[in-house]
Amino acid sequence: MESLIKYVQDEFVSRKELPEFSAGDTITVYYEIKEGQKTRTQFFRGVVIQKRGTGASQTFTIRKMSGTVGVERIFPINLPAIQKIEVNKRGKVRRARIFYFRGLTGKKARIKEAKR
Template sequence: MWPKTDADVPSFKAGDTITVSYKIVEGNKERVQSFRGVVIQIKGQGKTKMFTIRKISNGVGVERIFPLYSPHIEKIEVNKIGVVRRARIYYLRDLTGKKARIKEKRMTSSSEK
């Protein structure tokens, strides 16, 4: 399995935009494909924890469920930290366009004074 410990897994929550790179095996060929989208839920605990990512591809909403400790996952990157007030943001499924945007948490650097 790719993450040996929990320290290898980045911390993310519902509303964050992440990119998951995972291996796809087709016959004797193997390639890495990335899936970037918004986390709409995290469920389970321990080694059976799973998360669902939603993205819009060619105007169609696509959701994919990943096991967090899958051996096919190469890496997980957190691209944006979103600000939502729910643990499961299923309401995104009904929203389109600008209404489906999630506020981004802005980080301030301590060097700005």
């Protein structure tokens, strides 16, 4: 059964060429929004909290601060509405999932930049 699912995902799910990023990186995701007959491009810039899943079902979570409120959004990696992803900053973290980042405020919420 697993091989059948893997075969269908490899054959029929279209893959996009996206840059490599991981937890701690600051990225900008440009995605398309449909409002009635019109479509427009919106972006979401924030820190990658986690990447989870494999293959076609892979997702990533981005967290940004909107004023004093933290906003998180989960994007499927194969979402057709995603136009492009830009990696703004590479972060140096020691975890694959940085949920502790939610509780940090002020200067403690900064992530060191990695030299990659």
